[in-house]
Amino acid sequence: MPELPEVEVVRRGLDAHVVGRTVTDVEVLHPRPVRRHVLGPLDFAGRLAGARVDAAVRRGKYLWLQLDTGDALSAHLGMSGQMLVQRPDAPAERHLRVRLDLDDGQQLRFVDQRMFGGLAVVGLVPTPDGLPAGTAAGGPSAPLLPPEVAHVGRDPLDPHLDLDRLVDRVRARRTGVKRALLDQTLTSGVGNIYADEALWRSRLHHARPTDTLPRPAVRRLVADVAAVMGEALAQGGTSFDALYVNVNGASGYFDRSLAAYGQAGAPCPRCGTAITREAFMNRSAYRCPRCQPVPRNARW
DNA sequence: CCCGGATCCTGCTGGC
DNA sequence: TGCCAGCAGGATCCGG
Numbered sequence: 001m002p003e004l005p006e007v008e009v010v011r012r013g014l015d016a017h018v019v020g021r022t023v024t025d026v027e028v029l030h031p032r033p034v035r036r037h038v039l040g041p042l043d044f045a046g047r048l049a050g051a052r053v054d055a056a057v058r059r060g061k062y063l064w065l066q067l068d069t070g071d072a073l074s075a076h077l078g079m080s081g082q083m084l085v086q087r088p089d090a091p092a093e094r095h096l097r098v099r100l101d102l103d104d105g106q107q108l109r110f111v112d113q114r115m116f117g118g119l120a121v122v123g124l125v126p127t128p129d130g131l132p133a134g135t136a137a138g139g140p141s142a143p144l145l146p147p148e149v150a151h152v153g154r155d156p157l158d159p160h161l162d163l164d165r166l167v168d169r170v171r172a173r174r175t176g177v178k179r180a181l182l183d184q185t186l187t188s189g190v191g192n193i194y195a196d197e198a199l200w201r202s203r204l205h206h207a208r209p210t211d212t213l214p215r216p217a218v219r220r221l222v223a224d225v226a227a228v229m230g231e232a233l234a235q236g237g238t239s240f241d242a243l244y245v246n247v248n249g250a251s252g253y254f255d256r257s258l259a260a261y262g263q264a265g266a267p268c269p270r271c272g273t274a275i276t277r278e279a280f281m282n283r284s285a286y287r288c289p290r291c292q293p294v295p296r297n298a299r300w
Numbered sequence: 301c302c303c304g305g306a307t308c309c310t311g312c313t314g315g316c
Numbered sequence: 317t318g319c320c321a322g323c324a325g326g327a328t329c330c331g332g
Contacts, residue, residue: 002325
């Protein structure tokens, strides 16, 4: 479940079903998803066994479980990762990669078809700004995060996002605005779906040069990203198929509300012009050719 | 340092 | 029916 709203749906599920539990046993069924745990699968399992989960925290698309050992179980879902809470007698999923047994008899399962995602047990480092690291339940999270998240920018739903600094950094780039949105070091959690939806709301073409965007336009764009993500979250996220589900295996339904993404040939909800799809960065960009015309000096 | 393209995986779909 | 190219919501590495 790739983008911020879908990861936040998972985080909330982990909050409800896994926080407070102790890990009693671990099985790594495929080595690739723990490749970022440099000391190997055995060490990975050893550091988890006996640990209690104290919090579930998220920044952008990164997710981690704080453990009472001082370490954290760091997770990224990549393109196809799922975190499922299951009863032990539920049949193993086809792409089950890692299984954690919990002290309440349930299992936390990491299922990932394409294995771009993964898990690692890591030590936490201080946030550079000393502020809470990200989104967690029950008040602010600790000012600590996994090292691989240290370079990731605060996301649009983070109350500690420094909007003025973000606007300056976007405008300092010499690239197209969609590339900037997808750069997780500026702000995080934005992927192809929410980038296209926010650009449609802001009536911006994806190749609009960032350095010619007026400050208010960048501010509006960030506000549009936050708004579309908030609406998606309220509907349980976006999912086109069974690959993207919450910890109980259920799909969100924000796909019914998409104005541009995946809507090639369908009428623009604002002006009725047919939405187009074009190749962009080895994937797709969807836009309304009338509301979002190709700019002069386009920067792809 | 910044930017853009290639690459890592597996499975499904659509066209020939 | 069978095969294969193309595509999929992401991050990282590498060369310029």
